[in-house]
Amino acid sequence: MLLPRSPALRIALSVSIATGLYGISFGALSVAAGLDVLQTLALSLLLFSGGSQFAFIGVLAGGGGGISAMSAAALLGIRNGVYGMQVNLLLRPRGWRRLAAAHVTIDESVATATGQGDPAEQRRGFWGAGLGVFVLWNLFTLVGALAGDALGDPARWGLDGAAVAAFLGLLWPRIRARQPAAIAVVCAVVTLLTVPFVPPGIPILVAALVAGVLGFAGFGPRTEGLEPDVEPYPAGPSDGGPRSSGFGDPAARQGGSVRRPDATEGDA
């Protein structure tokens, strides 16, 4: 098999395939939640952020209304704004490239780019993973949606269990330290305590409010929870290799800055 020579592109390819494939689970769960195939595709094409897409259909599946689904998706997408700032500092795209870069600013592309040290490799990593995931995610969303349509009753196939597993899988990489894990437990408990008293969908927004207040009051390490939910570089930063920046870098975290050390002041 022919592999690209650029290390960033090789990583981008594997990240694209792994992430794209789980578009199948999104497609199937979306249809199970009551969306039609076209609506499912619209989310993958236009919203294009796995966590927010799962949040949208997760709220609907629980009986929540459209406004709650939209709010959960919007709040979960706030981290993409922070990623956008980071990508802007790394790549400084101009013109139409800026719009395209914004659309493919997701966990995977940011993680692949920030794991590289050389600017040219960062660029290849970002665009490779961003465009690669976009194409495959949409393709496999369609496959999943058509399959979900054919499957019928979600409970019979354990699709409701698949949704539970998907949310735990999205949460898992963000709760490795004790404090974020505690925040997760508090928010889960608050959610369940409010379920009997308010309409479906609202408990999730109450939990978001509690999480926001906790963060504002200074709970949670500086950038904990903001690490992209993929780990394209399993070797980690210990090898003194290219992983010089990004949310996962303890040095950057202590410095309280997500900016690359060599980024110029006042850019952007």
Add this chain to the structure above:
Amino acid sequence: MSLWGWILLACAISIATKFAGFLVPAKLLDDPRTLRVAGTLTIGLLAALTAVNTFASGQALVLDARLAALVAAGVALWLKAPFLVVVLVGALAAGVARLLGAA
């Protein structure tokens, strides 16, 4: 508003959020408190979604086959299984639990 309306609005907000990061001065978002809130929001929302999808049925709290999915997915994640495998394990666990008589 129809479901289509909420879908398109959610899409517009997502696009605007991403693009905003490219437009605002870095200093504005490079504030420790903003970053912390963005981080805790992400954790809180995903934890809430996990809890609701496991235990809620409308406005009632129930223990059913989905609890088996949660436990099985946790074990799979602890064993460092890839995302798609975790999802399949969750589906399988819920299916098996129902075969064994769980609600």
